[in-house]
Amino acid sequence: xxxxxxxxxxxxxxxxxxxxxxxxxxxxxxxxxxxxxxxxxxxxxxxxxxxxxxxxxxxxxxxxxxxxxxxxxxxxxxxxxxxxxxxxxxx
Numbered sequence: 001x002x003x004x005x006x007x008x009x010x011x012x013x014x015x016x017x018x019x020x021x022x023x024x025x026x027x028x029x030x031x032x033x034x035x036x037x038x039x040x041x042x043x044x045x046x047x048x049x050x051x052x053x054x055x056x057x058x059x060x061x062x063x064x065x066x067x068x069x070x071x072x073x074x075x076x077x078x079x080x081x082x083x084x085x086x087x088x089x090x091x
Contacts, residue, residue, distance in 0.1 A: 022058065
């Protein structure tokens, strides 16, 4: 299984992108969890948050994959969003 990486320039302030990213996060008896919705709501999954740096980085594990969202401000109204996914055993 190989890693994949997607980079997107989002025409929104980093704090706005961050709020959308974490809006479905919650603390549970299993730890910090993030509800993920794929393909227009067709599929849902719950992932355990494994690394978190407020307004900058969110990483979680789901179904054997490590999913990572990294936000880099380009200016006050533009954010570079870098999404990577790789096997959970890979760093």
